[in-house]
Amino acid sequence: MGKKVLISGGAGFIGSHMVDRLLRRNDLETLVVVDNFWTGLATNLAHIRDPRLNLVTSNIEDFATGDKFDEIIHLASPASPPWYMREPIRTIRANLVGALNLVEMLVPGGRMSFASTSEVYGDPLVTPQPESYRGFVDCTGPRSSYDESKRCTEALLFECQRTRGIEIRVVRLFNVYGPRTRPDDGRAVSNFLSQALTHGELTLYGEGDQTRSWGYVDDIVDALERFFWLDSGITYGGPLNVGNDREISVAEVANYIVSLVPGARIKMCPPIPQDPTNRRPDLTICRQVLPGWQANITYEEGVKRTLDWFRDQIQHGAETDAPSPVRLED
Amino acid sequence: MGKKVLISGGAGFIGSHMVDRLLRRNDLETLVVVDNFWTGLATNLAHIRDPRLNLVTSNIEDFATGDKFDEIIHLASPASPPWYMREPIRTIRANLVGALNLVEMLVPGGRMSFASTSEVYGDPLVTPQPESYRGFVDCTGPRSSYDESKRCTEALLFECQRTRGIEIRVVRLFNVYGPRTRPDDGRAVSNFLSQALTHGELTLYGEGDQTRSWGYVDDIVDALERFFWLDSGITYGGPLNVGNDREISVAEVANYIVSLVPGARIKMCPPIPQDPTNRRPDLTICRQVLPGWQANITYEEGVKRTLDWFRDQIQHGAETDAPSPVRLED
Numbered sequence: 001m002g003k004k005v006l007i008s009g010g011a012g013f014i015g016s017h018m019v020d021r022l023l024r025r026n027d028l029e030t031l032v033v034v035d036n037f038w039t040g041l042a043t044n045l046a047h048i049r050d051p052r053l054n055l056v057t058s059n060i061e062d063f064a065t066g067d068k069f070d071e072i073i074h075l076a077s078p079a080s081p082p083w084y085m086r087e088p089i090r091t092i093r094a095n096l097v098g099a100l101n102l103v104e105m106l107v108p109g110g111r112m113s114f115a116s117t118s119e120v121y122g123d124p125l126v127t128p129q130p131e132s133y134r135g136f137v138d139c140t141g142p143r144s145s146y147d148e149s150k151r152c153t154e155a156l157l158f159e160c161q162r163t164r165g166i167e168i169r170v171v172r173l174f175n176v177y178g179p180r181t182r183p184d185d186g187r188a189v190s191n192f193l194s195q196a197l198t199h200g201e202l203t204l205y206g207e208g209d210q211t212r213s214w215g216y217v218d219d220i221v222d223a224l225e226r227f228f229w230l231d232s233g234i235t236y237g238g239p240l241n242v243g244n245d246r247e248i249s250v251a252e253v254a255n256y257i258v259s260l261v262p263g264a265r266i267k268m269c270p271p272i273p274q275d276p277t278n279r280r281p282d283l284t285i286c287r288q289v290l291p292g293w294q295a296n297i298t299y300e301e302g303v304k305r306t307l308d309w310f311r312d313q314i315q316h317g318a319e320t321d322a323p324s325p326v327r328l329e330d
Numbered sequence: 331m332g333k334k335v336l337i338s339g340g341a342g343f344i345g346s347h348m349v350d351r352l353l354r355r356n357d358l359e360t361l362v363v364v365d366n367f368w369t370g371l372a373t374n375l376a377h378i379r380d381p382r383l384n385l386v387t388s389n390i391e392d393f394a395t396g397d398k399f400d401e402i403i404h405l406a407s408p409a410s411p412p413w414y415m416r417e418p419i420r421t422i423r424a425n426l427v428g429a430l431n432l433v434e435m436l437v438p439g440g441r442m443s444f445a446s447t448s449e450v451y452g453d454p455l456v457t458p459q460p461e462s463y464r465g466f467v468d469c470t471g472p473r474s475s476y477d478e479s480k481r482c483t484e485a486l487l488f489e490c491q492r493t494r495g496i497e498i499r500v501v502r503l504f505n506v507y508g509p510r511t512r513p514d515d516g517r518a519v520s521n522f523l524s525q526a527l528t529h530g531e532l533t534l535y536g537e538g539d540q541t542r543s544w545g546y547v548d549d550i551v552d553a554l555e556r557f558f559w560l561d562s563g564i565t566y567g568g569p570l571n572v573g574n575d576r577e578i579s580v581a582e583v584a585n586y587i588v589s590l591v592p593g594a595r596i597k598m599c600p601p602i603p604q605d606p607t608n609r610r611p612d613l614t615i616c617r618q619v620l621p622g623w624q625a626n627i628t629y630e631e632g633v634k635r636t637l638d639w640f641r642d643q644i645q646h647g648a649e650t651d652a653p654s655p656v657r658l659e660d
Binding site: 086087088089092093096097100103120122134135136137138139140141142144145147148149151152154155156158159160162163170238239 | 416417418419422423426427430433450452464465466467468469470471472474475477478479481482484485486488489490492493500568569
């Protein structure tokens with residue numbers, strides 16, 4: 001008997017890459033993809049011709065089925081500030097009510113995997129951030145719907161592990177970028193690329209000296225695949241930092257993209273409230289749990305690949321108007 | 331037209347005191363109390379003869395009605411570690427899914443009040459704790475179902491204030507105790523009193539040097555009543571620390587109770603995992619928002635009153651077996 005697997009958010013940026021990896025599995029019997037196409041795109045799955053795939057259009061918090069699953073991978077959530085700030089209640093529902101719904105759909109002994117985020121560290125006072133760092137999140141602030149619903153979903157899963165004995169895999173992802181990001185995603189790399197390829201004006205919020213650890217999606221999905229199902233014998237359920245630990249400023253990325261696209265230029269804009277000043281994963285545990293894994297693709301290479309992909313998208317008429325960041329009185 | 335008010339957890343310890351206060355209001359038309367009697371007790375409301383009261387037995391996350399309410403006060407949640415550690419998923423549901431349900435039941439311009447907790451500060455590295463302190467909570471730890479669902483519910487309400495313009499009142503309560511605590515509540519004061527009055531052996535976990543700021547329920551409810559509805563002209567929605575800022579060690583309370591009850595004695599027990607080492611509210615904002623309010627009742631006086639109440643309960647046959655704290659590998 002093959003495995004019955006469910007993935008929420010499977011039409012999204014990371015989700016659709018995970019679907020590709022899941023469909024490589026010989027032990028997979030059915031793959032139910034649940035997506036409400038809030039931030040996911042049907043085009044991300046349009047290339048798939050696999051009878052094991054069953055795509056369901058639904059909010060994950062409302063999804064109902066009589067089936068149970070051997071493995072559930074919960075990725076349903078917007079990940080970009082302008083998206084979750086516009087619909088914070090929906091963001092909390094997707095993450096947490098989604099997870100509450102999904103944990104009831106596991107077979108006994110099933111495994112639930114969850115994509116948490118480096119945003120659980122907030123604006124960190126410690127660098128690099130180890131998993132033991134408890135974070136610096138304003139639970140009443142403008143980013144709280146995302147940060148706190150990820151934190152609370154982690155709490156839920158670790159408590160399910162403790163009280164119900166379910167197997168869990170919780171990763172904290174650090175600024176993933178690459179092909180299949182929405183052109184109107186609104187985060188730095190995709191924003192800069194969309195802007196560079198259209199009107200040419202890259203909006204840099206604040207001084208641009210805030211740093212991130214940019215993880216190219218292929219590298220990140222390599223790690224997720226190993227942690228979620230491929231590597232046998234893993235007993236560590238998380239939380240596991242997954243990312244590239246090379247820390248680069250937002251301004252450096254913008255300047256690099258300007259150097260690649262003739263006519264592109266930078267426009268300085270006021271800072272975004274509570275934009276984290278720095279972010280870099282401590283990968284000590286990751287190296288133990290996933291020996292040999294590391295993020296191999298430099299940001300220079302990853303940005304070039306993503307640029308090519310965006311260029312191709314724009315030539316084929318995708319939406320490219322990146323939304324403005326939500327303006328907030330802080 | 332009078333006000334339609336809903337209170338969740340209204341049969342609970344603090345909730346039932348709030349119901350008494352609400353029924354003093356002349357502008358109150360109906361008061362819907364929703365309680366599932368998980369930690370609430372019917373006896374807490376047994377003295378009430380008021381036709382405006384409508385008691386509904388339901389989980390707050392499952393409660394459905396066609397009515398809308400002018401004011402909603404969300405108190406449904408266990409507050410004692412042994413209770414929420416035994417049923418963490420239910421705890422998250424009560425707080426967060428309850429709040430998600432309730433925010434849809436407000437009339438336009440309605441007000442939603444929420445009892446959050448000093449536990450959002452976790453094991454604080456700053457003392458006293460101002461509301462701006464972002465806390466030190468392990469979102470994967472054994473207390474996380476409570477701490478993180480309170481944090482995420484705060485996030486939800488502040489985001490509802492921002493995106494929907496609803497009026498909110500969020501308080502962070504510090505270690506409230508007093509009459510109508512369950513004898514089997516399991517927190518320090520009630521635990522010590524139950525133990526002193528039955529087998530006489532007070533279980534002190536760890537060295538007892540962890541401090542708390544014990545707030546007698548009458549003082550606390552005075553503040554809540556003012557903040558939630560009585561004082562007009564409040565524009566600050568919170569978060570608002572409410573508590574007694576006299577910081578007392580757990581051992582001191584235990585010794586005091588031993589001095590009051592002949593034959594009572596202390597039994598040293600191993601520490602409880604992630605028991606916060608200290609806790610004390612910074613009341614600067616509270617003094618501005620609720621001028622003249624302060625916690626007047628000393629812990630010596632409050633403990634005596636609570637002792638009398640517990641003694642009376644025990645004579646009338648209430649349950650007194652305090653549960654053991656949940657033991658955890660940390």
